[in-house]
Amino acid sequence: MNLLYHGRKISGILSVLPSTISKFDDEAGNYSFPRDKTMRLKSVMGFNEHRVVPEGVCVSDLCVFGIERLIADGKLEKDSIDAILLITQSPDHFMPPTSNIIQGRLGLKRDMICLDINQGCAGFEIGLLQAFALLDQQEIRKVLVLNADVLSRKTSKQDRNSYPLIGDAASITIVERSGDDIPIHANVQMDGSQREALQIPAGGFRIPATPATAIMKDDGSGNIRSAENLVMNGQDVFSFVMTEVPPMIQSLAAYADTPLEKIDYFLFHQPNKFMIQKLAEKLEVPYEKMPGNIVENYGNSSGVTIPVNVTVNLGERAVLERLKVCFAGFGVGLTWSSILMDIGKMDFCYSVNFE
C-alpha cells in the first residue's frame, strides 16, 4: 500500500559498530567445503570483513552506548526523548520489552512511550513509518528510532550460507517534525505465506529450546547448523527480491511523480553485494548511486544496513547538503518497504565503534 506523510524529518543518525572485525579469509576453514570453492564466493557476494559483537553483548548494550555517546557529544538532551522505537529480532529477553530496558538503564523520563517492533531487513523503513505516525501527537516532538541486531550470536559459524555475511550493529535515528510541507512517499507490502524463507525455527514458544534443538546437523548441502540457528533460503530470497523490489521502486517513483534520474541515492538494504548489483542493473541505476559496500566491510546487520550506509557513505554530506534519497528494505517476514524523501541538513551523521 502507498503511504504519504508531510512535515517530518530525520535530524540525525548515529551508527554503532562493534570493534571486533571477523575476516572471511580466516573463517574459510570453518566450513565443510573445499577452500577454493569457498573463496569463489568472496568477490561475487562481497564477503570480506564483518563486525560481530563479543560474547554476551546484547542489543540494549549497543543502544545505550550510542545514546550516551550522543548525549556526551552534545547532540541529544536526555529529557527531550518522547519515544523510543526499537526494531530488533534479537531482544535481550522475551520480556520485558528491550526498549523499556534501554529507558531504565539510561534513566529517561517516565512520560514517554517505548515500543519494541519485531522486524528485520525492512526494519529501518518500518521504524521510520511508525515514527512519522507518532509525531501526529503534539506532545511527541522527538522520536528515537533504534535499529539494532546481534544475530551473529544466532548464526552457526559452520553455516557458509549465512555466517560470512551476518553483521551486528545498532543505529539511532532521530525523527522530528520539520516545519515544512515537503511530502514523503512510502509503500509497504508483506507476505507471511513465505515466512519460512528466513527464520530461527526453535527457541520461541512454538518449538521451545531443548537438547534436541541444539544438535548441530548438516542440512544436506554441507552447511551445519541447529534448529536454534538462523536459517535462510538464499535462492528464494534472491528470487523474491528480484521479482518484488524493482516494481516496488518503479511504483513508488510514479506515486511521487519523481523520475528515477532525479533521485540522488538509492540507499538499499544490503543482503550481499551480488543482490545489490543485480537490483541496480534491473532498475538501470548507476552502481555509484546505489552503494553496495556496507556488507563487504561491516556485514549484513539486518535493518541497520541502511543507517550504516548513510553514516558511512554520506556522513558529513548529510549535514551540509540536501539530497533526494530512496530507502528500501526487503527480507524476513517477508516484508518489503520503500521510502522516497529528502534528507540533509542533519544535526549529525556519523559512526562510532562500540567498546
Add this chain to the structure above:
Amino acid sequence: MQEFYKKLADILEVETVSRDSPVEDFENWDSLGVLAILAMIDSTYKVSISSAEMTKVRKVADLEDIVKTKMAK
C-alpha cells in the same frame, strides 16, 4: 535457446552444455552457480524460479523446460 546454452556454459565454466547434461556433473553447480543462473534467467528471460522448482532439476533440459513454460505464461 542457443543463447541459453551459451550463457549456462559461461556461468558453469565449461566448453558446452547440452540438453542431456546431468546438472550434478558440473563442478560449479553449487549455491553460487545456481544463484548466478537464477540471476541470468531473471535478467534475460524475465522469469523467476523458486528453490523448490530448482531442486527438481536433474538435467539441463528440465531447467530449459521450466523457463520455456514460464515464458509462455
